[in-house]
Amino acid sequence: QLRSAKVVLVSGIAQPERFHHMIQTLGAQVVHTMRFSDHYNYRANDAEHIAHTFAQTRGDLLITTSKDAVKLRNFECLAQLPCFALEIVAAPAENFFSALQTALPVRAEHVLP
Template sequence: EPYMLARNLPGVVVLVDKNRVKAGTHAIRRFGCDTLVLDDGFQYLPLKGRLNLVLVDKTNPFGNGYLLPRGILREPVKHLRRASYVFLTKSNGQRDPELEDLIQRHNPGVDVIECAHRPQYLQRVGVEERRPLGHLQKRRIGAFSGIATPESFEHFLRELGAELVTTQRFLDHYRFTAEDLAETFNEARTAGAEFLVTTEKDAVRLDEKQSFPLPLYYLRMEIELIRGAKDFQEAVSRICFPETGSRAPMPLAK
């Protein structure tokens, strides 16, 4: 995942360290960084963030309401009160008044920004070959992933017209072995798959120089803001320009 971030964010320093204070100090002293963005920083108490951005999966906001390991939550829902902005991810575009009311009860007046994952294209792993999404239409494919919610990935493929003849689901952040891949490709080929598709997060954990028995692509996804674009621009301004809290209008990616 850090490699994927670095590849997609040229010019941005990406550091990995269990000690975030140490990593942040290194980023400032070695690279001259003036803004630090932490992944999963909401629970990292040794560093006090100026802004807390909380992402809530709209398809499964709080699971069964319990903390790990009984549930999926890392903190109680009431800790939403510490959020500066709340992002509702994986939205289908329809408002969810009940969810929004719950967020407002814990953090009255907080800005809620709604966004959706949008498939963009297929990128072949290890090869400079890009295919449009129409390449999936009426094609028999195999799908495999090692992410937290493989159902959403598979749903996108089916929505794009693919017939999934095999699906393999591994644990989140799973490191594939040669045996895993051999079994996955053999099963797909036996089932008549024309090619396989995985996620970009999984693709970066593969050896791009490796040859595969069938073509292998990853589904490139991007985030589209559905609601709250102005609030998002304000959030970016507050992070990058804390002295003024504003800047010239910034073009937003669609």
């Protein structure tokens, strides 16, 4: 149950604020956020720091992105933590394709036979 759970967030994404907001919107109590740079390559000392922070904050859940979970899954110190991964899906703005079509100097149908 995410509602009212004490959550530690871990992310290495470009705009972590959106991730943080999404978790709060789902009703979690974010007790600590650990932000790493986009495409971060986690090291053993990072994983140990994450585990230590989780213990210190007495979190109920550790939540990360699916992209970061793949990078963190082999660290033994994190193996026993209640860790969940959320998949972040990028969706273009409503007018993205029409704006792109307007911005392109040549339409695709004119280039392709």
